[in-house]
Amino acid sequence: MPRYWLMKSEPAKYGWDDLVREGETVWDGVRNHRASNNMREMQVGDQAFFYHSVTGKEIVGIAQISKTGISDPTDPEGKWATVYIKPVRPLERPVTLAEIKAEATLDGIELVRLSRLSVAEITPGEWEIICQMARS
DSSP states (O other): OOOEEEEEEOTTTSOHHHHHHHSOEEOOOOOOHHHHHHHHHOOTTOEEEEEETTTTOEEEEEEEEEEEEEEOTTOTTOOSEEEEEEEEEEEEEEEEHHHHHHOGGGTTOHHHHTTTOSEEEEOHHHHHHHHHHHHO
């Protein structure tokens, strides 16, 4: 059964448009144990919300995990995990952090509960709610 994730990036460093232009990228440089463990749990075909952090603070697109089981190439010790992702589609409209915080059914979402976590798990219910929010 596919799982869902949220991956944060500062758009000034690497944004949705960069991913679309490149077609695929390695999600490297993550140095948080929980985020790295989340990437170890990912399977090819899982989907992830692409979230613009710092500037925008909004979910802007959906990406798909395209390669797993990779050690981060920026880690000389080889202890940090990473994955490759590719773009699937932009959201119909971005869903902001403020909107997510205002939605009572999303009060347990890791994006809010663990706000500094750069790679978070999203439940199937949370995924559907956010997709519905993007369509409204």
